[in-house]
Amino acid sequence: MLLIRCPxxxxxxxxxxxKYGGQAxxxxxxxxxxxxxxxxxxLYFRANPKGEFGERWRHSAGCGxxxxxxxxxxxxxxLATYKIGESRPAAG
Incomplete structure (x- = not known):
């Protein structure tokens, strides 16, 4: 199971x-x-890379x-979590 830090x-x-929200x-x-x-x-086409990928998540059982x-x-x-509107952290 993943442990995810809500920013x-x-x-x-x-x-x-x-809840997973798709590609960021x-x-x-x-x-x-x-x-x-x-x-x-x-609407229908998303990246599906192997390796680092930007995603959107929702803390549905927490702050929402x-x-x-x-x-x-x-x-x-x-690798990192960050608020909507913040700059994407540099790749590791």
Whole structure:
């Protein structure tokens, strides 16, 4: 089981208290000018790398807030967690 540190609560808690929210740092296309292909890309296609990956999580059984996380998908190790709006921590 993963132990995830919520950057708002400042506590490390079991993964069961959190909900995965998908890939982090996605930019929503402008609905007034985006093509069908751009919307399809945004809605359905995500990166699936082996190694460091930016994710969004929600502390559903705690403060209820979304935050970002850097996780190594090969080792399942949490590298960093940080608040929405904060700069992405440097890669390790």
């Amino acid at each position: 708002y609560c400042q506590m490390e808690r079991p993964e069961a208290e959190f 740092h996605l930019t929503r296309p402008d609905p007034n000018s985006a093509s069908d292909a751009e919307w399809t890309d945004y 807030r979304f935050f970002n996380c850097r996780r190594d998908t090969a080792s399942d190790r949490i």
